[in-house]
Amino acid sequence: MKLLLVEDSTRLSAALAAGFRGEGFAVDHAGDGRAALEFLRVHEYDLLILDLMLPQVSGLEVLRTLRAAQTPTRVLVLSARDQIEDRVTALNLGADDYLLKPFDFSELKARVLALLRRRYGELSSKLTCGDLTLDTNARVASSRGAPLPLTPKEYALLETLLRHRGRSFTRAALFERLYDGLSEASDRVIEVVVSTLRNKLDKAGLPAVIETRRGFGYRVP
C-alpha cells in the first residue's frame, strides 16, 4: 500500500512516515501543496493524508485538483482546523475522512485501513487464500491460525497480491506500489522479497501461493 503524506510540519511528517513504514506501507512525503501535486502527477497512491494549511498551494486546492482528475485515491484530511465548516468544505470537495489534530496514531492507522478496505470493496479485514489468512487490521499473516514471521515489506507484497487476486504484477509495478517515490533501491529488490516470502510460505506448508507468469510477473491465482 502506498501513501502520500502532505504535511508541512517536518517533525510530524517524519513521525507519521516512520510509523506507517513500520507497518509495511510505502510512504512519500510532500511538504507543500505544489510538491504534493507533482507527486500525484508522477505516482499512483492508495491513500493521501492531507493537511489543509500548506505553503504554496492549499490542501483544499490539492483536493480539488485530485478530484477534478477523477483519481480514485482515498483522501484523509488531517488538520488543526476545528470548525464544522472546515470539515464540511473538505468532505464536500471529495475528502473521505477528516481527523482533527492532535490525534491518536492508532486511530489514524485504523481510519487509514478502513479507507483502504473501502477502496477495494472489502467488507472484512481478513483476506484468505486456502489456509493462508491476512488480518489487514493487525497486519499479520497466518497459516492455519499460526502467525507467519513476515517482514513489513513481505507482508505488504503478499497483501497487494491477495487484494488483487488473479491479477499479475510486473516487478516494476510491485516496486512502484511497495517503495517510496524517492527510494534509491532497484526494482530487483522485488525478486529478493518474493524469494524470501516464498521460502517462509513453503516452510509454513503453503508452497504454491505465489505464481510466476513469465513475461507478466507475479500473481496469487
Next chain:
Amino acid sequence: MFHDWVSRSLRRRLLVSLLLGVGLSLAAFQLITDQIVDRYIVSSFATAADAAEQRDRLQHEIDFILLAGVVTVLAVSALITVVSVRRGLKPLESATAAARAVSPEHPARALPLAGLPAEIRPLGERINELLEGLADSLERERRFSADLAHELRTPLAEIRALAEVGADPRHDAPELRRYLEQIASAAVGMQGVIESLLAVARADRTAVRDALEPLQVAPAVQARIERLRVTNSVDPARITARVPAGAWIQSDPRLFDVLLLNLLTNALQHGDPHGPIEIDWLSPASGAALRVRNSAPQLSPQDLPHLTERFWRRAARDRQAAAAGVGLGLWVVAGLCRVLDLSLRFDLDPDRRLSVSVSGFRSV
C-alpha cells in the same frame, strides 16, 4: 433596575404634581364661591332668616358641583397621567428589552435610541459605544482563542505522534533518543507560544510606565546576545551591535530584554539563515531608536503590514520557521511598544533587507 427607578420616580412626581394642582384649585374655588355668595346672591333676600337658609342651600349646591367637578378632573387627570407616563416610557421599555437581549452570543446589539427623552439619550449613546467596544473585544478574544488552539494543536499532534511511534519496541536506543529529542523540540515550540502570550498579557497588567529606571543599552544588548549564544547556539559572529557606551535610557530592563529577544529571534528564525544581523542605536531628533536589520529574501513589501499580526507567517506557514517560530515575535514587540509608549516601523530596502526600528526611547 434602571427602568424601574425612572418609572417609579417619574410616576411619583407626576402624581404629586397632579394632587397639588387639584388641591390648590379646590381651595381657590371655595374662596371664590364664598365671596360670590356673600356679595351678590345673599344680599338680594329680604329677611335674614331667608337669606341664611338660601345661602346655606346655595352654598351646598355649589360645594357639591365643585366637589363633583374636582373628582371628575382628578379621575380624568389620573387617566391622562397614566397614559402619558406609559407612552413616555415606551422608548425606555424598548431600550430595556434590547439591553436584555444583549448576551455573549449576541454582543453587538445596540439599544434603540429613537424616541428616548433628550435627558436619557446621551446615556443610551454611551451604552451603545460600550456595547460596540465589548463586541469588538469579544470578537478579538474569540479569534485569538481559535488561533491559539490551532497553533497548539500542531505541536501537540507532533508530540503525541512522536511518542506513540517512538514507543515501538523495534526501535533501538539511538532511534529512541532521536524521538525524545524531537519531542523536546516540539515542547520548546509550545513553550514559545505560551511565554510570548504571557509576556504581553503581564505587561498589560502592570503599571510599567511608573516603574521605569535608567538602563545602559550596550551591556543589555551584549548580555542578550550572549544568552542567545548559550541557549540557542547562535553564532555571535553573525550579530553586529553598534551601540555607544554612553547610550542610557529610561526603561523597564525586563521588558527591554523581552523586546530585544523577540527582535533578534525574529531575525534569526525568519531571515536568511546564514546572513548577518545588525543592531544599531540611532539618535534622531524624535528620540533614541533601536534598529535591527537582517536579510529577508522571502519577504515582499506587501507582507510588511502583516508582520505584527498574531500567528502570521509568510505563505501561511514558513516551513523553515515552522521548526522553531510560531508567528508571535513581532506581535509581542508591537504589544511591548504600546506598553512602553514606543513606535515600531518596518522598512524593506530593494536588496530585501528588513529593518525593524523601535523609536521613542527617553534618553537619560
